[in-house]
Amino acid sequence: MPILVTGGAGYIGSQTVSDLVDAGETVVVLDDLSTGFEAAVAPNARLVVGDVGDAMLVSSLIAEHNIDAIIHFAGSIVVPESIADPLHYYLNNTSKTRSLIEAAVGGRVPHFIFSSTAAVYDSKELLPVREDDPVRPQSPYGRSKLISEWMLEDVSRVHPLRYTVLRYFNVAGADPQKGVGQATKGASHLIKVASEAALGKRQFVEVFGTDYPTPDGTCIRDYLHVRDLAVAHRLALARLRTGGSNLTANCGYGRGYSVMEVLRAIERIAGTKLDIRKTARRAGDPVAVVADPSLARSELGWTPIFGTLDAIVGSTLEWERVRPY
Template sequence: MAVLVTGGAGYIGSHMVWELLDDGEDVVVLDHLSTGYEWAVAPEAVLVEGDVADKDLLARLIGEHDIDAIIHFAGSVVVPESVADPLGYYENNTSKSRTLIESAVRGNVPHFIFSSTAAVYGGTGKEPVSEDMAKDPESPYGRSKLMTEWMLRDTAAAHPLTFTALRYFNVAGADPKARTGQSTPGATHLIKVACETALGKREKMSVFGTDYDTADGTCVRDFIHVSDLVAAHRLALKRLRSGADSIIANCGYGHGYSVLDVIDSVKRLSGVDFKVELAGRRPGDTAAIVANASLARAELGWQPNYDDLDTIVGHALAWETTLGRRNAFTPAPTAAMTV
């Protein structure tokens, strides 16, 4: 048996591959390498370059490698970009996920784990949100992910497929062993952008919105270390294999940090007082969102190991230094960020 990881050459996917291999799993990666890197995939994994909407390729991979679980990361993730290109997001995140789910059913794959998002909730205020809270996504990105959750729920009701959808809050950091990290050129993740700026890869960075109803006026997010996140996926796979029912669960720490909190941490740990410009709000951003992750802790037995902002930032800075030595890309001097 093997696990098929879609988007396994990307940020979270490459961490997932290492997590599975460390746990003794056989892993097949399917990635079209548009934003991922071949070198980011652990050498023990089988890497296949291709699209998750290629039915023939999926059927071959499922059959040849005896796939018993699919962990689906492939997709587009930038909220403002989804507002500008909604049809692209519905194609890449929703339509292609439908094809992948259909291929799982046709290939008799019993388990499916889906990379969902806290963006399905929309603006929620400052209280931790639980899975039964009303879904009111404020962007095509959030809606595209929610639609895929619905497809999985309906498919599991009609076919012998069990699934887990994990709703991520704000993923950050890098592998503590520096084997992989966030490497996408022009990435929009807040901690990534701040680390790049601290290391001189960007001239400056922008803070989008300083008039939100938060303590310092900037957005508040629940930042979760990527290694804790992929550990939750590994535990979700074990749970499904044990015969458990499908669930949807939040993945976050239950407390948030503001944009300015993050910038302060990066400046302090890097020792660099880099340039920060204040700008207006962006479409699709919400003031604050923090997870209630008690379901993941109870059902998966998930116990985070890196619940500390400075730890997350420290690992991100270490990876950014490693990545700089690779000369993997030449970043733009400025860019937007996703928080």
């Protein structure tokens, strides 16, 4: 039963494609390679270079391959960028998702898995956050994803399309053995940036805000290894295929680390001192975001195995040392 993976040449998408192929699935990847890499796509998957917003292309792929499920990763993900250019985010994340959902309905695709984000939540709520907590995104990025969630909910009421929304917390880590890691030029993810700095690929690391109401004044995040997240997608698909109902679930470990805790862990594991430069807060950055992952564990049978900061940091450093692309 073939699967269409949009954005499957990107960081999370390529790891999920690799996991699906290893599980014996037939995978077609659609990616415009604007931030993804052909080399990241598993050899046994078929790569089609194109835009997820191209309705004719998507419809032809669904028909040609008799697509059974769509896993939708394609989109833009940088909060400050979304604040500076909201129209781009509503086009790339919302409008194109609408087009993809329409093609799925037209092609009678029964299963849809959507890559969403913890940025949909109200950052002022108590932690950890649950799926039924208030959703009040603080950035166009978060809003663009939440609107897409609502579209899936509305469409599923009138069409035979069942879906799973996975709300990611802070994805990090790598799989050097599979040749999969965060390789996007100019990536702003903290662990990626700090690992590059630890290996001399960047001169310094900026800390945006040291006056937050946290123990050390820096933001707190729930970091999630990309390999565990990939498995969550496979389990979500298995659940839908066996008749599972629509589901929205958090993907995180339920443990938060501050920016400074992460940087100290990288210094310790890399055996080097970072040049840390403290600067003003960034717009759109919440104080703390930590998941309650109970629903993913109970509904998907998801049991993360890389759930420590050291595992995430260690794999990122290893990836940066041997990066193939």
